[in-house]
Every structure is written in structure tokens, then in C-alpha cells.
Amino acid sequence: xxxxxxxxxxxxxxxxxxxxxxxxxxxxxxxxxxxxxxxxxxxxxxxxxxxxxxxxxxxxxxxxxxxxxxxxxxxxxxxxxxxxxxxxxxxxxxxxxxxxxxxxxxxxxxxxxxxxxxxxxxxxxxxxxxxxxxxxxxxxxxxxxxxxxxxxxxxxxxxxxxxxxxxxxxxxxxxxxxxxxxxxxxxxxxxxxxxxxxxxxxxxxxxxxxxxxxxxxxxxxxxxxxxxxxxxxxxxxxxxxxxxxxxxxxxxxxxxxxxxxxxxxxxxxxxxxxxxxxxxxxxxxxxxxxxxxxxxxxxxxxxxxxxxxxxxxxxxxxxxxxxxxxxxxxxxxxxxxxxxxxxxxxxxxxxxxxxxxxxxxxxxxxxxxxxxxxxxxxxxxxxxxxxxxxxxxxxxxxxxxxxxxxxxxxxxxxxxxxxxxxxxxxxxxxxxxxxxxxxxxxxxxxxxxxxxxxxxxxxxxxxxxxxxxxxxxxxxxxxxxx
Amino acid sequence: xxxxxxxxxxxxxxxxxxxxxxxxxxxxxxxxxxxxxxxxxxxxxxxxxxxxxxxxxxxxxxxxxx
Numbered sequence: 422x423x424x425x426x427x428x429x430x431x432x433x434x435x436x437x438x439x440x441x442x443x444x445x446x447x448x449x450x451x452x453x454x455x456x457x458x459x460x461x462x463x464x465x466x467x468x469x470x471x472x473x474x475x476x477x478x479x480x481x482x483x484x485x486x487x488x489x490x491x492x493x494x495x496x497x498x499x500x501x502x503x504x505x506x507x508x509x510x511x512x513x514x515x516x517x518x519x520x521x522x523x524x525x526x527x528x529x530x531x532x533x534x535x536x537x538x539x540x541x542x543x544x545x546x547x548x549x550x551x552x553x554x555x556x557x558x559x560x561x562x563x564x565x566x567x568x569x570x571x572x573x574x575x576x577x578x579x580x581x582x583x584x585x586x587x588x589x590x591x592x593x594x595x596x597x598x599x600x601x602x603x604x605x606x607x608x609x610x611x612x613x614x615x616x617x618x619x620x621x622x623x624x625x626x627x628x629x630x631x632x633x634x635x636x637x638x639x640x641x642x643x644x645x646x647x648x649x650x651x652x653x654x655x656x657x658x659x660x661x662x663x664x665x666x667x668x669x670x671x672x673x674x675x676x677x678x679x680x681x682x683x684x685x686x687x688x689x690x691x692x693x694x695x696x697x698x699x700x701x702x703x704x705x706x707x708x709x710x711x712x713x714x715x716x717x718x719x720x721x722x723x724x725x726x727x728x729x730x731x732x733x734x735x736x737x738x739x740x741x742x743x744x745x746x747x748x749x750x751x752x753x754x755x756x757x758x759x760x761x762x763x764x765x766x767x768x769x770x771x772x773x774x775x776x777x778x779x780x781x782x783x784x785x786x787x788x789x790x791x792x793x794x795x796x797x798x799x800x801x802x803x804x805x806x807x808x809x810x811x812x813x814x815x816x817x818x819x820x821x822x823x824x825x826x827x828x829x830x831x832x833x834x835x836x837x838x839x840x841x842x843x844x845x846x847x848x849x850x851x852x853x854x855x856x857x858x859x860x861x862x863x864x865x866x867x868x869x870x871x872x873x874x875x876x877x878x879x880x881x882x883x884x885x886x887x888x889x890x891x892x893x894x895x896x897x898x899x900x901x902x903x
Numbered sequence: 904x905x906x907x908x909x910x911x912x913x914x915x916x917x918x919x920x921x922x923x924x925x926x927x928x929x930x931x932x933x934x935x936x937x938x939x940x941x942x943x944x945x946x947x948x949x950x951x952x953x954x955x956x957x958x959x960x961x962x963x964x965x966x967x968x969x
Contacts, residue, residue, distance in 0.1 A: 497942070497946050504953045687961070
């Protein structure tokens with residue numbers, strides 16, 4: 422069985438590398454080409470890279486387990502992300518897309534710095550990205566190690582393979598190779614998920630004498646189709662709040678708004694991403710719910726306390742060819758998220774931290790620094806993943822919370838750029854205070870507990886958002902009056 | 904795909920906020936104890952409406968570009 426898995430994994434790697442090599446024909450002349458595709462990505466590529474970047478291995482491992490253990494609330498949580506992201510993209514992407522061209526933005530930190538007229542703010546934002554996203558990227562690498570360890574190939578080989586693929590597919594043609602391999606991986610992810618749910622519904626359930634409607638009846642009787650005890654209002658708010666602002670706080674998502682080649686391509690990006698997200702979310706949560714129905718009827722082991730094992734256990738029951746395709750789709754989801762984050766962090770580090778090059782306008786130098794930073798970031802994440810310190814993986818859970826203070830300063834700048842220009846102080850204060858609160862809660866209570874911690878009945882993430890918004894608005898009003 | 908329907912920015916924002924609020928409130932007020940796929944379909948329907956609305960808003964030359 423392992424041979425089939427290794428064969429399909431090799432096929433995935435070789436095909437992806439060929440696609441990345443073909444994308445090199447585009448020709449990279451500047452960092453604008455390398456990081457944002459010279460603002461000329463097609464609608465389909467833009468949509469697929471947006472989808473594959475935002476939907477990580479969490480979907481097929483974490484969300485399946487979540488739906489299995491906590492019922493339909495898991496769908497509500499992920500679905501709210503999609504609903505709000507569709508709104509944020511439709512409302513803000515056109516103006517961000519226009520401004521990115523006019524002002525030649527490459528990195529999202531550079532965008533915020535430009536809107537507020539402050540290089541210092543751009544530098545702070547770039548540092549916040551690094552603090553929040555290196556643990557998140559490392560967690561993807563740890564996931565790859567665990568996946569290959571489960572296959573009997575060893576944890577280290579998973580980390581090494583992840584590092585090699587990410588480096589190759591990022592280095593070869595920057596965003597062109599990342600976007601084209603993302604399209605390939607996104608297609609793999611959705612087709613594999615669809616085949617997986619069809620196999621469960623049409624083979625695994627009937628094999629055990631359960632029809633699809635009977636499975637949902639069983640789930641209904643056991644309360645999994647309503648709000649279970651896990652999803653109290655404050656827990657639902659704590660889980661959804663950081664994610665509903667994902668499109669404006671995560672640099673790899675923001676950067677993708679710059680890239681479509683024209684208005685039509687931007688609309689296509691939103692349209693296809695939304696359709697992909699809707700289909701993927703439905704499929705993944707149905708897999709988890711059907712697995713729960715199988716557990717209730719006694720044909721699948723109880724994995725409530727080890728919910729991340731639901732998908733691996735189902736894969737063990739699947740025909741090897743299907744199991745291997747789904748397995749590789751999880752690898753693809755991790756890689757597509759990881760390489761996009763690495764590329765975005767590289768753009769931020771080279772444009773906003775290594776700023777001397779921007780002043781001199783040395784295009785070759787900028788690209789060279791970008792390549793070196795990619796190598797450094799891949800090595801750092803692989804090394805941390807290799808040592809596997811628990812706190813890094815735990816901290817990754819909080820990445821979206823740490824990035825949350827970026828929501829008010831980004832949204833207000835997008836809505837009224839003329840009002841915030843040359844007023845960076847309130848934004849700097851808002852970002853520093855919000856991030857410090859997030860990090861303090863993480864250190865004091867531990868990242869996992871911090872995520873669902875409440876004060877006065879409201880989750881910590883809401884307090885971070887409220888405090889950083891108030892600091893920003895009050896600061897802007899005071900500066901306006903001066 | 905969804906034609907040339909024009910949606911004003913104000914209407915788009917108002918309806919989107921309403922949909923988000925409904926996604927948070929209705930499951931806890933009305934559908935919390937449901938034993939069929941009603942809650943699933945409800946959430947799915949809200950997102951489908953938002954997607955259609957967003958694409959109408961983004962229609963070329965529509966309000967989304969002003």
C-alpha cells in the first residue's frame with residue numbers, strides 16, 4: 422500500500438515541478454514580476470492561487486475532525502469565513518487592485534506604510550507578519566512531517582521534502598510558479614475531496630447497511646445537526662472573529678488582490694474562489710459528519726479526543742488508490758499554503774526590512790535579496806519544524822489573533838486613504854497595543870487556552886479588535902483636531 | 904454568470920452585514936435544537952446569497968469599481 426502512496430506522491434511532485442518550470446517562460450525582470458506577477462495574472466490563476474493559499478491542510482485534517490467531534494457548528498464557523506471573505510473581496514478588492522497599480526505596491530506592509538505615509542509603520546507591520554506567520558508556516562511543515570511519518574517514511578523526510586518542494590516551486594518563477602502550481606494543487610484538492618465524500622456516501626455507508634438519509638437521521642437524533650455544547654456563543658465568536666478578517670489581515674491574501682490583470686480577471690477571481698470555497702467547505706464538513714454517523718452506529722472507532730485522526734483512519738479504510746490521492750491532496754494543501762506564505766514574507770522582508778535597495782532602485786539586487794530571503798525562510802521553518810518545539814505549533818493557532826490588530830488600520834486606510842495619509846502615529850499605537858495584548862494573553866495563558874479565553878463573557882480576540890480600533894479612531898480624531 | 908445587475912454600495916454593505924448577523928444570531932435563537940439539515944441549509948443559503956450579491960456588485964462598470 423505504501424508503494425502506491427509513494428508513487429502518487431512522486432507523480433504529484435514531478436508534475437508540479439514541470440508546471441513550475443514551464444511557468445519560468447514568463448521571464449522575471451523585477452520584484453513586481455516576481456512577487457505580484459507584474460499585475461497580469463489571469464482570473465482563473467488568481468482564483469485558484471487564492472483558494473489553494475487560504476485553504477490549508479487544516480481543512481482535510483482539522484475541519485473534518487472538528488465536524489466529527491463538534492457537529493454542524495464546524496460548518497458554520499468555516500462558512501462564516503467564506504461569507505465575510507466574499508464580502509470583503511467584492512467590496513475592497515476593486516479599490517485595492519486600482520491603488521496597487523497606481524502606487525506600485527508589492528508587499529502588504531509596503532501598502533500600509535504608503536497609505537499612512539510611514540516607512541516605520543511598514544517595518545513594524547513586516548515584523549508582525551514574521552512573528553505571526555513563521556509559526557503558522559512551521560506548523561504546515563510539521564504537518565508534512567507527521568503525514569510522511571504516518572506513511573512510514575519518517576518525520577524528517579517529510580520536513581525535508583516539504584522544504585525542497587517549497588523552495589523549488591517558489592524560487593523557480595516566484596508568484597508565477599506558485600500560482601500555476603497552486604492551480605494544479607487546488608484542482609487536486611477539490612477532486613480528491615469530492616471522490617472521498619462520494620466513496621463514503623456511496624460505498625462505506627451502504628457497506629455497513631446505512632443509507633445517506635439514515636446517516637443524517639442518526640446525526641439529528643444525537644444532536645450533531647444542531648448547536649452542540651462545544652459551540653457556546655462565545656466559543657463560536659472566538660473561533661470566527663479572527664477568520665472573518667483573514668482577507669484583510671493575512672498578507673498572502675491581501676497581496677493576491679493586486680495581481681489580476683484586469684477588472685474581468687478580478688471578478689473571475691472572486692467568483693471562482695467563492696465557488697471553490699463553498700464546494701470544499703461543504704464536502705469537508707460532510708466527510709466529518711458522515712464519519713460521526715459511522716461512529717454512532719459502531720462501525721468506526723470513537724475519535725472524539727483525537728479528532729485529527731479521523732481522516733487518517735478513513736484513509737486506512739479506503740482503497741489504496743483513493744487513499745493515496747486524498748493523502749497527496751492534504752500534502753498539496755499544506756504546500757500551497759506554505760509556499761505562498763514564504764513568498765509573501767520574502768516580499769515583505771526584502772521590500773520593507775531591507776529597505777536600502779528600494780532607495781537605490783537596484784532591481785537585480787532586490788531580486789537577489791528576495792532569493793536569499795526565501796532560502797533563509799525555508800531553512801528557518803524547516804529547522805524549527807525539525808526540532809518541533811511544542812510552543813511554535815501552539816503559537817500557530819494564534820497567528821490569526823496576532824494579525825487581528827491589522828484589520829482596523831487596513832480597513833480604515835482602504836476606505837479613506839486621504840484621511841489617514843501622513844498620520845501614522847495612531848496606526849502604530851493601535852498595532853503595537855493590539856499585538857502586545859495578543860502576545861501577552863498567549864504567553865500568560867498558553868496559545869490554545871488564549872484562543873477561547875473570555876473576559877466579561879467576550880472572547881479575547883474581540884477585545885483585541887475593540888481596543889485596537891478605539892486606539893486608532895481616537896488617535897485619528899485627535900490628530901485631525903490639531 | 905450572474906448578469907448585469909447593478910447593486911449600490913450602501914445596499915451591498917447593509918445586506919452583507921445583515922447576512923453576517925443572521926449567521927450568528929438565528930442558529931442560537933431559533934435553530935439551536937434542530938434535528939435535520941435545516942441549520943446546514945440555512946448557513947449555506949446565506950453564503951450563496953452573499954456570493955450572488957457580491958458578483959452582481961462586482962459587475963463590470965457597476966458600483967464596485969467607483
